[in-house]
Amino acid sequence: MNKDISLTGYLQQYFGFSRFKGQQEEAVKSVLEGKNTFVLMPTGGGKSLIYQLPALLLDGTAIVISPLIALMKNQVDSIRGMQTEDYVAHFLNSSLSRAAIQEVKSDVQAGRTKLLYVAPESLTKEDNIEFLKNINISFYAIDEAHCISEWGHDFRPEYRRIRPIVEEIGQAPIIALTATATAKVQHDIQKNLGILDAEVFKASFNRANLYYEVRPKVKPESQIIRFIKQNEGKSGIIYCLSRKKVEEIAETLQVNGIKALAYHAGMDAATRSGNQDKFLMEEVDVIVATIAFGMGIDKPDVRFVIHYDIPKSLEGYYQETGRAGRDGGEGKCITFYSYKDIQKLEKFMHGKPVAEQEIGKQLLLDTVSYAESAICRRIILLHYFGETYKQGNCGNCDNCLNPKEQIEAKDEVVRALDAILEVNEKYKGEHIANILIGNKTAAIKSFKHYTLKSFGAGKDHDERFWNAVFRQSMIKGLINKDIENYGLLKVMPKGHEFLQSPTSFMLVKNHEYEEEEESSGSGGAPSGATGGDPALFAMLKDLRKKIAKRKNLPPFVIFQDPSLADMSIQYPITTEELQNIQGVGQGKAQRYGKEFLELIKKYVEENEIERPEDFVVRTVANKSKMKVFIIQSIDRKIPFEDIANAKGVEVREVISEVEAIVHSGTRLNIDYYVNDVLDEEHQEEVFDYFREAESDSVEEALAELGEDEYSEEDIRLMRIKFLSDMGN
Template sequence: MENNIVLTDKLQEYFGFDRFKGKQEEAIKSVLEGNNTFVLMPTGGGKSLIYQLPALILEGTAIVISPLIALMKNQVDSIRGTHSEDNIAHFLNSSLSKSAIAEVKEDVLSGKTKLLYVAPESLTKEDNIEFLKKIKISFYAIDEAHCISEWGHDFRPEYRRIKPIVEEIGKSPIVALTATATAKVQHDIQKNLGILDAKVFMASFNRENLYYEVRPKVKPETQIIKFIKQNEGKSGIIYCLSRKKVEELAETLLINGVKALAYHAGMDAATRSGNQDKFLMEEVDVIVATIAFGMGIDKPDVRFVIHYDIPKSLEGYYQETGRAGRDGGEGQCVTFYSYKDIQKLEKFMHGKPVAEQEIGKQLLLDTVSYAESAICRRIILLHYFGEKYEPENCGNCDNCLNPKEQIEAKDEIVTALKAILEVNEKYKGDHIANILIGNKTAAVKSFKHDTLKAFGTGKKHEERYWNAVFRQSMVAGIINKDIENYGLLKVTPVGHEFLAKPHSFMLVKNHEYEEEDGSNSGGAPSGGSSGDPQLFAMLKDLRKKIAKRNNLPPFVIFQDPSLADMSIQYPISIDELQQIQGVGMGKAKRYGREFAALIKSYVEENEIDRPEDLVVRSVANKSKMKVFIIQSIDRKLSFEDIADSKGVDVKDIITEVEAIVNSGTKLNIDYYIDDVLDEDHQEEIFDYFREAETDSIEEALAELGEDEYSEEDIRLMRVKFFSDLGN
């Protein structure tokens, strides 16, 4: 007991805390007793204390191996902050000058330094090895130890070389620490460091305050903006896999009134750290980032983490979602999933070494099974980290809040177990699924597995169904994945019992995630067919009134397809009007106010549910072509030259120009019209459109005479007419 009292005294003396968290104390005792120790604690669990406190108490210097220079500096600063002397902790890495290195070595040799942080790369340098041989090392602490395993989500080859170097310097106890490790990764770490005898301390991976949800990736931008607007003013992180997507999404959020910034490794360091600081200081609410963001981000009140793309591994997913709700408050974790993304990720792997592809594929399969599963997200996530979650319903994930239908699967489990045993437990789930459904893949044929008893015994179900059977049998402990050859399915003792005495097994039916189609649903009908005929008629009346007031034909104000789109989408603000087909900023500002007001009162009076999707503005995709045309017209280039440089016809350029002008942008093409039409002809067409009922080109040609004018002449003049009068 005395040891105990002393420990809490030391904790108070060095760090000002009066009690330990979770398993900290037991782990610290293990280090003090000189045992090899393995510590697995989720972020925020207080891992660093487990080596810092013993280092201050024990004789000698503790060597802490850490992968990130920035984190080292933070750690050293924080220890110095709790101690009167700066030389209590130092770091040795490539950022130090020669004289600084000499100073560090002097402090260490004189015995003043209790903690020396080293990057694995610095550890391998010959002169550092010679130097470390001279000092008394209390123990080695390997932080972020998952970097050792190729199965970890952040593998660093230089971490594989730690063991031989430590042996060269001189043996001392080893403490390995990590915040995420599956059973497979943990085994890898211990094996690689030669500490299979280590005492293992695991804290629970359950973060009760986090809400997990997986949504189909249909119009994700719209869903994200809607989500953020419902969580106005809260801090959040959105992860995307590519830098390009990060920048596009950040821009889309900005023009939709969300304070957002981008963050990825391709930006220069100053911009990147500037954006990070703005997020920490709450000058912006949302950071859109690649996974480079978040290492060492200690913002306690991140309220949501959204994955625009599904992560490559469940470990990565756990790490990233774990940045939400660090203070124990609300943390919403929403992930968008479509199987197409998985196929994209598999394509990325093709260039890599075969072993790496194999690993990547297995990790992806685990992610897919998490996403498509209909059982409690927590059960699957915790099971992945080797932890059993007892409650049937966690009450804080989409699957528990909306339970899915269950079906009896006793016979199917038996069928699956027989197949696994028939191939001597030497194959992975996807191969066994192919055997069950009777799919003669190349692998099935080459192993002659199409001659097995099990072949085709499960053909009344599809592959997805069998994946659910394997996954849910794993959670129930009936089968598991081999640790040495990850992915091979093995039948556990519980599974053998099940085979001997099968009992009811309720299988939860998998989600079917429908794919997003490329077409933009919800757009306006072509022509003038309308959504709400009553509103459409009212909008036409209003258009007539405004046209009369401005002494213009009605179609100059808005064309029929625009009114039709309004009667479908019910836009009630100038912002929303700009989303309507054929209405740009210029038109919306010039004529939009009365239309928006009319629609708003109509919606309120008739208690109409508006399609919220409308609220999303897309980044002004004036496509490069449009921008090019506008710039060329500013430079007074002829339409022929513009067409030639883009490899298209003059007709195509006129079509683009019409689209630009119809949505309210003013273009001055007089210089070009003056070249092709004399003044009288121009005036005749212009006057025609002033009086015309419609803006139809055919009618204009019939009225003005096809022998006198070409279709292009009339289209050009109509552009000028709209631009001069409408915009």
């Protein structure tokens, strides 16, 4: 290292930057001086430079421990891109061939390699330990260090073994780096690595350019497509919790003309890294991924991060949203929230060790509080990471842009503090809320807490209200959650002062998120369908009646009520758009669509209606394989029982599928099966009934024709035959 060149000079020479960001320079100096160093900087804060620059300047090779193969490759490519020789940086992991491993080792032994990236698993291999014992190590850098802590959002047991292995290979300074860590996680990392004496560099967690919003999870696919179409050509990431959902969403986006690809750990490595490269090279705009994607992905212009599923912890959420707007430009972070998802996540925890379940529940509760709270999202996030956000309104989150009503809650805060103290600060928020609302849970019965003065003292409010009181009292510093002890609530000195002389406490009421209704599984149409636009709905019904009369068919054969209702919400004006209407397939759209489309188009123009932009949401029938199988089986005259057995379902489900196929306009000839079930006379009777019927209701048909004569299945089969023969 040339003493005549300043650090900024080296920064310019190696990385092309004219100045350091934030605390980078002080942290680099700490590493150069051989000190153990702990670096906590948000995503995009420039953590990697803190070990890369010293590695290039010091004698020997820096060992960088990194959790993901994709991340290592990304980092190595970027360093090589700034240097003249490739051998300056290498990675050593399971993706390399024998020959490639040999080449890496000889470059390291020759002292040419300045940075060697290894996975924690590779570090534990005996031959790698022997090899590393014989090289000059400048320092160890542990990237994504939060993986060490079981309180971190991405705990990896193998990270716990780093310290003993470092001792076996040979001592050198340790640099731990992470983008997210609460005080608890930070202490855990330093203790486990044996660097409690480390120089600590902490940047602010506030990313002022990021916009945070939580939306109710109602028709999320439509909302996502609408959002992406409004932000055409911008790069974005959509996170889902399951691989199956990743595949489904990616497919739905593709059929809606959006350049999107999937990424998850279940894909083969080549496809996965190929998809990642396409995203980095801007061949695709959107990556739909599980959380495996994005660690260290250095794409500065990600403009939005959408969470289809709520993350398991606020740390995970913060890290994932932190991949937006790393260049300081626009970054929109939108999360879909439904309490059902939280219940699913809780179910996943069953079967894990009790301590792990408790930690998981605590982390989840913080996420729920964040989602349901109506106070500034930044205040909550920064408070979680032990930082105080001074402004009352950040002007860049949904809660600040649309403030919710506030109520005076001085009296309620007093009741909450009294209840916490009455149980000697030995219980969690959930239990204290149950005491206040007077809910005799098993725990309250066994501790006889129904005898407390506080029991039922807050029954004028519900549990969610009391959770808001706890959360906002925490942010104001009146109480604290003792994370070491499973989140027991403790009253702080400020809380005791508040009890002595209560002052005004304005509480922001929580959000109440609407839930999406479960769709009915029956093949028949939902009853009582009503339109979005009553005038148009009535006109469509009149037109249907006219066409039905002309064709001598019952109206329901043309289009069913739910289809008309959907048309009056979506205003389709092309055949393609009509095919996206509930219960309308290609056949129906082409056979009956023309007059309906003309009517809607005229209505839209005359009334100057703005059609919903997300209208053309094409759906991928996840049952499409099943439908194709059924159509092919019926063509081959295979009995429904055999079709059901082949697919491991009930005959009723096969009939429901067939109903859906026929409703959307595909003609199926099921005579071979119906003839086995009903004789000719009975078939004619049901057929004639439907010819005259006002509706296609199975219940009404059974009441008219006699339940002793026909089963529900008979009527459904005949209704399919009738619709297929007459309508399709």
